[in-house]
Amino acid sequence: MSDLSVNEAVVMRNVCKDFKVLNRHEGLKGSIRDLFSRDYNTVSAVKDVTLTVHKGEIIGYLGPNGAGKSTTIKMMTGVLEPTSGEILVNGKVPYKNRTENCENIGVVFGQRSQLWWSLPLIESFKLLRDLYMVPQKDYEAMIELYRSLVDIDPILHKPVRQMSLGQRTLSDILAAFLHNPPIVFLDEPTIGLDVSMKAKIRELILGLNKEKNTTVILTTHDMGDVDALCKRIVIIDKGTKIYDNDIEHLKNYFGSYRTLKLKLADDTWEEYLIDEKTTDVMDVIMEKQKEKKIKDVKILEISTEEVIKKIYEGSAK
Amino acid sequence: MNPKRLLSITRAGIMESLHFRLGIFVTLFANLIYLVLVYYLWKAIYDSSGTDVVNGMTFSDTMIYLILATALFNFLEMFVVWDMSRSIQSGKIVLDLLKPMRFRKYTFWSYTGNHVVQFVLTFIPTFIVVMIVTRGAIPLGLNLVWFLIATVLALIINYNIEMMVAPICLFTESTWGINIVKETIVLLLSGASIPLAFFPEKARMIVQYLPFRAVYDIPLSILLGKSGSDTWQGLVSLFGLQLIWLVVLTVCGNLFWNCAVKKVTVNGG
Numbered sequence: 001m002s003d004l005s006v007n008e009a010v011v012m013r014n015v016c017k018d019f020k021v022l023n024r025h026e027g028l029k030g031s032i033r034d035l036f037s038r039d040y041n042t043v044s045a046v047k048d049v050t051l052t053v054h055k056g057e058i059i060g061y062l063g064p065n066g067a068g069k070s071t072t073i074k075m076m077t078g079v080l081e082p083t084s085g086e087i088l089v090n091g092k093v094p095y096k097n098r099t100e101n102c103e104n105i106g107v108v109f110g111q112r113s114q115l116w117w118s119l120p121l122i123e124s125f126k127l128l129r130d131l132y133m134v135p136q137k138d139y140e141a142m143i144e145l146y147r148s149l150v151d152i153d154p155i156l157h158k159p160v161r162q163m164s165l166g167q168r169t170l171s172d173i174l175a176a177f178l179h180n181p182p183i184v185f186l187d188e189p190t191i192g193l194d195v196s197m198k199a200k201i202r203e204l205i206l207g208l209n210k211e212k213n214t215t216v217i218l219t220t221h222d223m224g225d226v227d228a229l230c231k232r233i234v235i236i237d238k239g240t241k242i243y244d245n246d247i248e249h250l251k252n253y254f255g256s257y258r259t260l261k262l263k264l265a266d267d268t269w270e271e272y273l274i275d276e277k278t279t280d281v282m283d284v285i286m287e288k289q290k291e292k293k294i295k296d297v298k299i300l301e302i303s304t305e306e307v308i309k310k311i312y313e314g315s316a317k
Numbered sequence: 318m319n320p321k322r323l324l325s326i327t328r329a330g331i332m333e334s335l336h337f338r339l340g341i342f343v344t345l346f347a348n349l350i351y352l353v354l355v356y357y358l359w360k361a362i363y364d365s366s367g368t369d370v371v372n373g374m375t376f377s378d379t380m381i382y383l384i385l386a387t388a389l390f391n392f393l394e395m396f397v398v399w400d401m402s403r404s405i406q407s408g409k410i411v412l413d414l415l416k417p418m419r420f421r422k423y424t425f426w427s428y429t430g431n432h433v434v435q436f437v438l439t440f441i442p443t444f445i446v447v448m449i450v451t452r453g454a455i456p457l458g459l460n461l462v463w464f465l466i467a468t469v470l471a472l473i474i475n476y477n478i479e480m481m482v483a484p485i486c487l488f489t490e491s492t493w494g495i496n497i498v499k500e501t502i503v504l505l506l507s508g509a510s511i512p513l514a515f516f517p518e519k520a521r522m523i524v525q526y527l528p529f530r531a532v533y534d535i536p537l538s539i540l541l542g543k544s545g546s547d548t549w550q551g552l553v554s555l556f557g558l559q560l561i562w563l564v565v566l567t568v569c570g571n572l573f574w575n576c577a578v579k580k581v582t583v584n585g586g
Contacts, residue, residue, distance in 0.1 A: 079414045081582050095582060103417040114412045116329055118336040123329060130325035132417055 008088075009183050009215040010053040010076060015085035017046040017071050017239075045071040047239040048085070055182070058209055058216040060230035060247075064312045068239040069219045073185050076217070077107055090182055103132060106176030106214075110188035113172055115160045121171050122156045125178060132179035139178070146174055149207045150200065166197035173201065177208050183215045184208075190222050202228040223305040235311055243311060250307055259306065262288060263296035273306060322418070323426050330430015341438050348387055348439070355383050372514040379512060381447055381454055382541065386509045386533055388443035392435040393472055393532065395428055397479035398499070402492040410581060421574055425476055432472060456542050463552060467536040470559045475532050477563075477570035478503065484577035508534035528562040535559055 023039040024030065046068045053059055063069050074080040075087060078094030078101045087094060094101040107114075115124040129139045146152050152174070155167050163171065169189060176184050186205070190198045206229060209216055218229060226233060226247065233250065235243035243250065260272045260281055270288075274281055281299060288294060334341075363369075363376045374382070401424075404410045416423050448455060482499045486492045504510045507529035513521055524530060535555050538544035545551025 074411065077411075077415055079411050079582060098414065099417055099419055102415050105415075107412075107415050109412070112409060112412060114415075116333065118333050119329065123332065127325050127329045130322050133319060133322065 007054055008052055009055045009057070009090065010051070010217070011086075011088040012049055012051040012072075012076075013086040015046060015049045015051075015072075015075065015082045015087055016044065017068075017075060017080065018083045019043045019045055044239050046075070046082075046236075049236065049239075049241050051234060051241065051244065053215060053217060055215055056209070056213040057232060058205070058218060058229050060226045060233040061217055061219045061236070062221075062226065062233055062308060063219075063236040065221075067237045069236065070187060072236070073187055073217070073219060077105060077185060078102070103179070104181050104183065106179070106181040106184040108169075108172045108176045108184070108186045108189050110169060110186075110191040113160065113168055115168070115171060115175060117161050118159055120157045120159050121163075124160065124171075124175060128175055128178050134179050138180065142178055142180065145208075145211060149204055150174075166193050166200075169193060170197075170201060170204065173204060177212070177214065180212055181214065183217065186216060186218045186220075188220055189218070190220060190225055198222070198224060199228075205229060223303070223308060226308075227304050235308070237312065247304065251302065251304070257302040257306070257310075259300040259302055260284060261298040261300065262294050263298075265293040265295060267295070273302070273310075323429075326423070326426040327429045327433065330427050331434055332430070334431045334434040341434070344391055345439060345442075348391065348443075351387060352384055355387075356380065359383070372512075374512060374514050377451060377454065378541075381451060382512050382537060383510075384443060384447055385537055385540065388440045389468075389533055389537065390504070390509050392432060392440045393468075393475050394435075395476060395479050397424065397428070397476065398483045398486055398492065398496045401483040402486045405487055405581065414578075414581070420578070421480065421571070425473075428476070455540065460540060460542055460546070463546070463556075464536055464540040467539045467556070467559060470556070470563055471532045471536050474528060474559065474563050474566055475503075477566035478528070478532075480570035481566070481573045484573040487577050487580065503529050503532065506530065507532045508537070526558070528566060531559045531562045 019042070020040045021043050022034065022037060023041050025033050025037075049068075049072065061069055061072070071080060075082050076089055076094060078089075078098040081095045089101060090104045092101060115121065116127065125139075125143070128134075129136075134142075143152075150170065155163060155171060158167070160168060160171065173186070173189060176186075189205075190201055193201065202225060205216060205218075208214055216229070218225065220226065230247060232245065233243065233247055234241060256276045258274050258276060258281055260274055262270045262272075262285070264270060272284060274284060285294070285297060359376065359379050363371060363379075369375055371379075401410070404413060413420060413423065444455075478499070482495060486495050489495060506524050506527055508524075509532075513524060513530065513534050516524060535544075535558065539546045539552070539555060544555065546555055
């Protein structure tokens with residue numbers, strides 16, 4: 001805790017998290033045996049993760065399903081205690097001072113809402129204002145800022161349960177930023193949303209980050225989110241950090257890869273991912289031309305989506 | 318401690334309760350049916366006893382007691398056990414733990430709104446009806462003030478009983494069964510379904526000192542001027558009993574909850 005600099009929003013050092021899971025047995029007999037069983041398995045959800053997030057950064061925290069993303073986020077917010085290692089959020093240990101830590105973070109879980117279900121959104125805002133003891137002046141300024149970024153007036157007086165998923169997610173994000181926390185965690189904020197709502201939400205996050213210099217830690221499976229928001233990404237898989245660098249660097253890393261798209265006689269596109277170091281793109285085209293007629297050819301740079309897919313697949317081997 | 322925060326949470330609770338207004342009317346209707354049943358049950362008991370006074374209570378004493386006990390039950394009823402186990406199973410508990418306020422305090426105050434609504438919409442009307450029907454069988458005076466204080470204490474005691482049972486559900490993963498056991502024990506031993514005067518001598522001696530009585534019997538006795546609450550000495554001993562249990566159960570509720578939160582934060586629920 002000694003070398004704490006003012007520049008760091010989150011510091012994680014060698015953080016591990018193990019869960020004890022009861023070994024369940026099959027069948028009715030097994031279920032009865034489980035009642036008295038002491039047979040536990042230890043599952044390591046997060047293994048030795050070291051990570052520093054700087055103030056004002058938006059980082060994408062990626063990984064395949066079950067990689068340990070949510071566990072990490074929960075540890076950073078203080079609702080889970082790490083088994084070993086050290087975490088500092090805003091310079092404090094989050095799980096030791098959970099309530100205090102909560103005043104300085106905002107959290108959105110894409111699948112859940114923290115809003116008061118049956119009340120109009122404005123009531124949730126007022127309640128959060130009092131709960132976080134936000135001065136009235138700051139509260140009003142924040143609402144004004146929201147108004148300049150998104151069109152909130154149509155949803156402000158709408159009960160949350162009558163909202164569409166998109167409106168609800170938007171409201172949840174606004175609620176998480178309301179007390180102007182230095183750090184906001186967004187856990188799959190765009191899950192299940194349509195294209196235009198996704199764009200709106202990305203714009204909002206970017207706008208709030210710019211205006212308030214809020215650090216944003218974002219987990220998502222949507223590479224569009226990553227491309228639009230994150231300069232830096234961290235990838236974990238099976239609890240271990242496997243990548244931590246700029247998004248540009250990531251593309252360079254796979255820079256020799258090209259996506260080749262071929263339009264066939266029946267107007268369908270076929271896609272091939274080619275590593276130019278080992279295979280020549282022209283060779284592939286020629287090879288394919290022998291088999292079928294090609295109407296059009298496109299050679300594209302590798303997309304973030306493809307890169308991430310390659311990394312996930314690579315680590316799975 | 319910031320009263321504005323607590324008021325704000327209570328306010329939202331009131332608004333949420335009022336939103337489900339149909340539920341309140343259904344409760345009133347269900348109570349009516351229940352009270353008809355209670356009326357005929359006790360009428361049969363009194364008719365077969367051959368005397369007008371059983372265990373020191375007349376038929377109308379018993380009815381007033383039970384009607385008010387039912388109203389009090391609706392007003393004090395909490396669903397902490399249900400809500401908590403549901404939110405632990407669904408993982409919603411994480412959002413509650415992420416509020417900038419201690420979970421126990423936050424939960425208590427978010428229920429307060431509902432208590433206020435129930436008090437105004439079920440207890441007060443019932444009380445007025447009883448007053449009109451019995452033409453003033455309930456003394457009106459300082460006892461109303463004492464009753465309100467006793468009710469607030471009862472509310473806190475009841476909350477802590479819930480806070481002790483909820484973690485048990487978390488560990489046993491059986492909400493329904495344990496909640497029913499709790500409900501039955503509380504209703505029986507608190508005097509909410511049978512006045513404590515009807516208990517056998519030995520059982521009453523024990524039940525008198527248990528915390529359940531502090532939830533329903535003590536506030537009701539104070540309201541009706543029974544159990545010696547018409548003297549200062551009696552009043553002090555009733556409040557004393559409530560306060561002792563309040564402290565004991567708050568400490569226990571705290572311990573139980575800390576165990577539960579440990580389980581959630583260490584093993585993810």
